[in-house]
Amino acid sequence: MPDIFVAKYKEVSKDQKRKRKDLTHFKNFIKRLTQYSPSSQKTDSNLKIFSTFCINPTGISFENKEEDEKILLFLRSHIITNFFWVLTTIILLLIPLFFVLLNSYSINPFSGVYLPIRFSSFFLILYYLIVITYALINFINWYFNSCLITDKRVIDINFSELVYKNVSTTKFDLLQDASYNQTGFLRSLFNYGDVLLQTSGSLENFDIRAVPHPDRVVHLVEGLLGRREDT
Amino acid sequence: MNILFFTQILESFVLFKIGFLLINILYVIFLFIIYNQVNSMDKIIIGDQGVSFIKLVSLLSIILAASLFLASVVIL
Numbered sequence: 211m212p213d214i215f216v217a218k219y220k221e222v223s224k225d226q227k228r229k230r231k232d233l234t235h236f237k238n239f240i241k242r243l244t245q246y247s248p249s250s251q252k253t254d255s256n257l258k259i260f261s262t263f264c265i266n267p268t269g270i271s272f273e274n275k276e277e278d279e280k281i282l283l284f285l286r287s288h289i290i291t292n293f294f295w296v297l298t299t300i301i302l303l304l305i306p307l308f309f310v311l312l313n314s315y316s317i318n319p320f321s322g323v324y325l326p327i328r329f330s331s332f333f334l335i336l337y338y339l340i341v342i343t344y345a346l347i348n349f350i351n352w353y354f355n356s357c358l359i360t361d362k363r364v365i366d367i368n369f370s371e372l373v374y375k376n377v378s379t380t381k382f383d384l385l386q387d388a389s390y391n392q393t394g395f396l397r398s399l400f401n402y403g404d405v406l407l408q409t410s411g412s413l414e415n416f417d418i419r420a421v422p423h424p425d426r427v428v429h430l431v432e433g434l435l436g437r438r439e440d441t
Numbered sequence: 442m443n444i445l446f447f448t449q450i451l452e453s454f455v456l457f458k459i460g461f462l463l464i465n466i467l468y469v470i471f472l473f474i475i476y477n478q479v480n481s482m483d484k485i486i487i488g489d490q491g492v493s494f495i496k497l498v499s500l501l502s503i504i505l506a507a508s509l510f511l512a513s514v515v516i517l
Contacts, residue, residue, distance in 0.1 A: 257489065273485050328516055332461070332512075332516075336465070353491060358486075
């Protein structure tokens, strides 16, 4: 009987050592993560307007933030995802100029239609306003679709079509697994992908789309999940 | 199509003017919705400098659209 007791004591001791080792490993991992920031080592500390991946963002907060809660990561879709609407906006902005250019070469596709100057100028202003609004809506959609990872939870902000706004929050206790998907030429070239955070039970999974450095995001979340299991 | 005839129809067509003003009004309301949404997002993410920029742009759009509406009421 005493032998069995001694054996048990040794097992616990090993387990504790492993936990300590894991915790040290996690601390080192966080330290390395904050140090390793290839895109901009100095500027990553503060959140900029076009920041898409920001470790330890300073100067921002969110609704219902706890006092001892620390934001570890701020995520937004990769800036390249804006390419198509930016291109569309540029084309739309250039269309009237294209007609002016055609007119200067005496080629007028609407030669049969004559609009008085007051009508055409109003149409032109309205047209440009609509184009600017189109760009603004797309920019807002990109800008507000963001995700915050704190040391306690994940906050996913979904904002689309101006009328749909969803703020989902889950604590790390409810997270089961983290994985990422990076398929396609553009995604490989610009290093961005979708991160899937699976929650337990019937809770909705978190799908963070087109975020830069998805491997690092998953690494961070796994580190936080590992810490949760240790404690 | 006779150019003069088309222009006369366009100018005298009251519905066209009303339609134009209606689109303008709807557009201003739409911009207000955008501004309101941006304002509400300001409470979710606090301290983000970009939100102020977007608010400014949407506010300028509202002013532009409202000016266009007023100008169209007077001129058209």
